[in-house]
Amino acid sequence: MVSHSSSVTARNYRLLAIPAAILVLVTAIIPLVVLSTTVVRSSDIISIWQNSAVQKALVFSVWQALVSTIFTILIGLIATWYLTRYQFRGRQALIALITVSFVLPTVAVGASFIAVLPTWLHHSTFAIVVAHVFFNISIVVRTVGPRWNSIDEDLVNCAHTLGATSLQTWRYVILPLGKSAIYSSAALTFFMCFTSYGIITILGGPGLATLDIEIYRRAVQLGDLSGATVLAVAQMLFITIAFLIWSRSRSVELMTFRVAAVSQRRLAIVPKLFVGALSIFFLAPLLALSIASFRSGQNWSLSGWKVLLGIQNQRGLELDIWQALQTSGKYALIASCIALPTGIAATYALTKNGSTNSRWSSLAILPLSISPVVVGLAILVTYDFAPFEFRSSWFLIPVVHAAIAMPFVIRAALPVVQGIPPELRSAAATLGASPWKRFCLVEMPLLRPAITTGVAFSVAISLGEFGANSFLTRRESQTLPIIIADLFGKAGAIPRASGMAASLLLVIVTAIIVLSVDRKPRV
Amino acid sequence: MSLVIDNISFSYGDRNILRCFTLQVPTGSTTAVVGPSGSGKSTLLRIIAGLLTPTTGTIILNSQDISHVPTHLRSVGMVFQDNQLFPHLNVYDNVAFGLRMAKVDKRVIAERCQGLLDLVGLTEAAKQSVSTLSGGEAQRVKLASELAKRSTGHTIYLLDEPTTGLHFEDVRRLLTVLSRLVDQGNTVLVIEHSLDVIKTADWIIDLGPEGGSGGGLIVAEGAPEVVAKTKGSYTGHYLKPMLGI
Numbered sequence: 001m002v003s004h005s006s007s008v009t010a011r012n013y014r015l016l017a018i019p020a021a022i023l024v025l026v027t028a029i030i031p032l033v034v035l036s037t038t039v040v041r042s043s044d045i046i047s048i049w050q051n052s053a054v055q056k057a058l059v060f061s062v063w064q065a066l067v068s069t070i071f072t073i074l075i076g077l078i079a080t081w082y083l084t085r086y087q088f089r090g091r092q093a094l095i096a097l098i099t100v101s102f103v104l105p106t107v108a109v110g111a112s113f114i115a116v117l118p119t120w121l122h123h124s125t126f127a128i129v130v131a132h133v134f135f136n137i138s139i140v141v142r143t144v145g146p147r148w149n150s151i152d153e154d155l156v157n158c159a160h161t162l163g164a165t166s167l168q169t170w171r172y173v174i175l176p177l178g179k180s181a182i183y184s185s186a187a188l189t190f191f192m193c194f195t196s197y198g199i200i201t202i203l204g205g206p207g208l209a210t211l212d213i214e215i216y217r218r219a220v221q222l223g224d225l226s227g228a229t230v231l232a233v234a235q236m237l238f239i240t241i242a243f244l245i246w247s248r249s250r251s252v253e254l255m256t257f258r259v260a261a262v263s264q265r266r267l268a269i270v271p272k273l274f275v276g277a278l279s280i281f282f283l284a285p286l287l288a289l290s291i292a293s294f295r296s297g298q299n300w301s302l303s304g305w306k307v308l309l310g311i312q313n314q315r316g317l318e319l320d321i322w323q324a325l326q327t328s329g330k331y332a333l334i335a336s337c338i339a340l341p342t343g344i345a346a347t348y349a350l351t352k353n354g355s356t357n358s359r360w361s362s363l364a365i366l367p368l369s370i371s372p373v374v375v376g377l378a379i380l381v382t383y384d385f386a387p388f389e390f391r392s393s394w395f396l397i398p399v400v401h402a403a404i405a406m407p408f409v410i411r412a413a414l415p416v417v418q419g420i421p422p423e424l425r426s427a428a429a430t431l432g433a434s435p436w437k438r439f440c441l442v443e444m445p446l447l448r449p450a451i452t453t454g455v456a457f458s459v460a461i462s463l464g465e466f467g468a469n470s471f472l473t474r475r476e477s478q479t480l481p482i483i484i485a486d487l488f489g490k491a492g493a494i495p496r497a498s499g500m501a502a503s504l505l506l507v508i509v510t511a512i513i514v515l516s517v518d519r520k521p522r523v
Numbered sequence: 524m525s526l527v528i529d530n531i532s533f534s535y536g537d538r539n540i541l542r543c544f545t546l547q548v549p550t551g552s553t554t555a556v557v558g559p560s561g562s563g564k565s566t567l568l569r570i571i572a573g574l575l576t577p578t579t580g581t582i583i584l585n586s587q588d589i590s591h592v593p594t595h596l597r598s599v600g601m602v603f604q605d606n607q608l609f610p611h612l613n614v615y616d617n618v619a620f621g622l623r624m625a626k627v628d629k630r631v632i633a634e635r636c637q638g639l640l641d642l643v644g645l646t647e648a649a650k651q652s653v654s655t656l657s658g659g660e661a662q663r664v665k666l667a668s669e670l671a672k673r674s675t676g677h678t679i680y681l682l683d684e685p686t687t688g689l690h691f692e693d694v695r696r697l698l699t700v701l702s703r704l705v706d707q708g709n710t711v712l713v714i715e716h717s718l719d720v721i722k723t724a725d726w727i728i729d730l731g732p733e734g735g736s737g738g739g740l741i742v743a744e745g746a747p748e749v750v751a752k753t754k755g756s757y758t759g760h761y762l763k764p765m766l767g768i
Contacts, residue, residue: 157574158607160594162621162672172620176611 017349019342020406027403028370031378036233039381041226048227057214064125064210065193068132072189073182075133076140079278081174083141084149088267088275095141097282100511102138103457105464106198107484108510109135111503112285113203114488115292123205131199134285136189143185147178187246191239195371198466198481202488211235212373216470219377229381232374239370286507293501297493304497308505314494319483321502328463328479335401336458342402343409343454344447350410351417372404372467380471397472397479401462408461409454416450417443449517456517460510480506525550526571526679526710531580533566540566542740544580546728548679553701553711555721557758558730558742564714565604567730568681571712572601584679595624600669604683604714607665608653614664615640615649621672632671639667643700659693666700680704682713686720698723721758722747722765729758 048054082088083095101109113131114122121127151174159169175182197212204213211231219228267275296303306312308321379400383390390396420443428438466481473482480502487499526548533541540563548554556564569575571582573594581590589597608617618639622632640646643663653661662685669680682701686694698720701711705725715721727750729743743749743756751762 152605152607154603154605155607155609157569157572157594158601158603159609159620159624160574161572161599161601162624162668163595164620164624165595168624172624173609179611 013349013351015349016345020346020349023338023342023399023403023406027379027400028375031375031382032233032236034382035229035378039225040229040233044226044230048230051227053209054211054214054227054231057209057211060208061194061210061212064128064132064208065190065196067125068129068136068193069186069190071129072133072136072193073140073186075278076137076185077144077178077182078274079137080141080144080148082267082271082275084145086267086271088272090275090279094275094279094282096515097279098138098141100507100514101134101282102136102142103460103464103514104135104510105466105481105484105503105506106135106196107202107466107481107488108289108464108503108506109285110199110202111484111488111500112289112507115500116285116288123203123207125208127203128196128200128208131203132189132193132196134282135199136192139188139192140182140185143188144178144181147181148174151177183246187243191243195235195239195373197371197373197470198485201466201485212371212467215371215373215377219380219471225381228377232371232377235371236374289500289504289507293497293504295493295500296497301497303494304499304501307494308498308501316490317487317495317498319487319498320478321480321483321505324478324480324483327477331398331401331479332459332462334395334398335405335462336455338399338402339405339409339458340451340454343406344413344451346406347410347413347417350414372400372465373470375400375403376468376471379468391472392474394474394477397469397477398462400468400472401465402458404465404468405458405461408457412453412457413447413450416447420446452517456513460514463506463510463513525583525585527583528567528571529581529583531567531570531577531582533563533570533575533577541570541577544741546741546744548710548712549726550710551705551708552725553705553713553723554726554728555724556712556714556728556730557716557721559757562730564730565683568601568683568712568714571679572599572681573597599679599681600672601681602662602665602669602683602685604687608656608661608668610653612653613649614645614651614653614656617653617664618668618671620668625672635671636667639671642670642703643667644696657693658688659690659696662689662693662697663700666697670700670704679710679712682711684714684716686715686717694720718761718765722762727758729753729756731757 049058079098083091083098104112109131113127113134117127117130156169156173159173164172194210195212196210197216200208200210200213204210209217212235215228215231215235218224218231293304294300294302303312303314307314307317308319310319310321379396380391382388383393383396424442425438428442433441463479464481465479466485469479469482470485473479478486484499484502484506487495487502490496528544528546528548531541531544532539540561544563544567556567558564566575570577573589573592577590581588583589584598609620612620615636618636619632622635627635636649637646640649643666645660645663645667648656648660653664656664666685680701685697689697694717701713705711713720713724715724721727724747727743727745727747728741729750731740731742743753743759745753747762747766748768750756751759751766751768753759
């Protein structure tokens with residue numbers, strides 16, 4: 001009797017995954033299958049790799065991702081250690097800055113580094129690597145942080161009383177205890193850098209292109225849809241296979257949104273200097289962005305803002321920022337309305353009465369590393385045939401945003417759902433609560449902080465999404481990131497200042513949304 | 524070999540934990556540190572190990588001021604209250620940890636660890652994960668790892684409530700190991716709440732009352748019989764009938 005009822009419950013829980021599965025099917029799997037089977041010329045499968053631009057893009061994608069990952073992990077691990085084990089003034093602010101950096105629109109990150117770096121470094125590998133470190137350190141802090149946070153202070157003391165120096169304690173205790181989280185964050189950082197698009201669009205210039213840039217260039221500028229598709233499918237396969245091999249060999253640790261309590265230990269001088277430098281590293285690009293939005297060439301000017309807000313006219317710069325804000329807001333709202341229920345339902349399907357299905361939950365990390373550029377291209381090609389001719393329909397964009405945001409909702413909700421003791425549900429059931437009432441009265445209040453986080457991150461991701469947008473946006477319904485990229489593509493001081501102003505606007509909106517929920521302690 | 528704690532004070536903010544604390548620990552013996560929660564017992568042990576820095580005072584070991592010597596260079600072994608074993612290492616690797624840190628030759632490590640695992644009765648469990656051990660077994664592994672590092676006969680072992688949650692058979696084994704340590708010339712300083720263990724100590728230091736404006740002082744000190752007769756010592760009050768005084 002018991003086994004029968006529990007198997008029925010398990011099946012019911014699995015059914016909750018259906019909306020998420022449909023979302024992934026419609027936005028990723030079907031388009032990718034259609035893409036790879038319809039537009040590819042068989043001759044391109046081999047010949048495209050002989051093209052020197054493609055070879056160059058491939059080599060650059062790999063090596064910039066490797067270098068970016070190494071630096072992100074090195075700096076990220078030191079930052080994580082101080083943030084999780086020490087108490088110091090400005091700690092919460094630094095965590096907030098690092099959190100915001102990860103959800104900032106990639107084009108805005110690119111613009112910030114254009115603002116802070118000297119002109120001779122603007123279109124360089126150095127600029128790209130530094131921007132990637134800025135963008136991805138959050139992955140390390142949020143993945144390794146909770147693991148290191150759980151190391152008992154006395155375990156570290158114990159290593160010292162056994163004669164281990166500080167370095168030996170790091171080498172033999174702290175690093176091994178964070179090993180799987182470190183591998184997870186390194187892999188995710190690599191995938192994120194490998195598929196980087198917004199940052200490279202702004203900081204790469206004409207000379208530095210990754211595979212994603214090459215896909216866009218072939219599909220949109222050269223009209224070589226077949227070649228672009230071969231590259232897109234190859235990239236997708238590479239990432240999926242690499243991910244599956246990696247997740248089989250080790251346990252995948254999910255990013256969480258908690259960087260919890262710390263001991264009362266104070267920082268010494270050298271760590272203080274490191275933390276100070278890190279704070280400057282995160283603040284300087286944003287400050288420079290603010291300043292640059294009020295500059296036109298060598299002078300202080302409000303022209304950038306005036307043109308952006310439509311107060312001043314500039315030939316060749318007909319911007320409708322209010323329309324873009326409205327469009328971005330509408331998409332963000334719809335995307336979070338789809339991502340939230342689908343993500344929460346999928347989380348329950350993954351946890352099945354409290355015990356997590358680790359194989360499936362590790363897959364929740366995969367969509368983060370799939371290139372939105374590839375998804376955008378695939379959707380453009382797929383939904384071009386009757387009766388599925390949706391490519392010019394506005395609702396396709398928020399649906400794609402929802403699919404990209406859903407993993408974030410799952411990651412916010414998973415630790416909370418896992419943490420609800422099964423006894424609590426049993427107690428409510430024995431007191432006469434139906435499953436629906438149990439969910440509304442017991443689980444919903446506990447889930448509320450995760451829901452708020454999920455909504456905030458969905459909105460932020462939708463606002464800043466650039467890769468898929470660049471394929472799917474129509475002229476009359478441009479989003480803010482598309483306008484920013486357009487402005488940086490134009491010559492002249494005023495478009496640049498307007499681009500900076502638009503980036504700053506996006507940064508402020510995103511920061512307000514994320515910080516308004518992230519400063520509260522998570523359950 | 525001697526340990527002198529001279530005029531030590533320690534506080535968390537306004538809260539005094541230890542006040543002008545002076546103490547001479549008899550070496551080559553077992554000293555029990557007793558007292559109510561918050562009376563500064565764990566703080567005292569952590570200061571001796573170098574894990575906390577006192578606001579005033581010095582710690583002198585063998586006529587040398589070790590107040591500023593880092594933890595890993597002090598001749599002090601410590602078994603923590605919640606029995607800290609490295610979860611990513613197996614039983615053998617936990618015991619060998621300190622020797623590896625000191626870059627001792629592999630053959631010597633193997634020999635010494637084997638002997639210690641025999642001593643604590645865990646030879647069969649060498650390759651076992653520490654997560655599978657019972658509380659008593661984990662406690663013995665911890666002790667073996669401390670012994671491996673410093674079985675010199677000139678070490679101070681600090682044990683923070685080592686018998687908490689242990690079966691009486693495990694307590695008996697632990698006491699046997701501790702008495703062997705003392706026989707070798709080492710000094711054992713143990714925080715305990717069990718009167719059965721306290722009464723076997725050579726020396727008792729009774730701290731109290733709870734930290735704060737009136738706390739952080741020694742209430743009674745001496746052999747169990749002496750503490751039992753000291754007026755105002757709670758430990759003495761309960762110890763008296765056990766010693767038949």
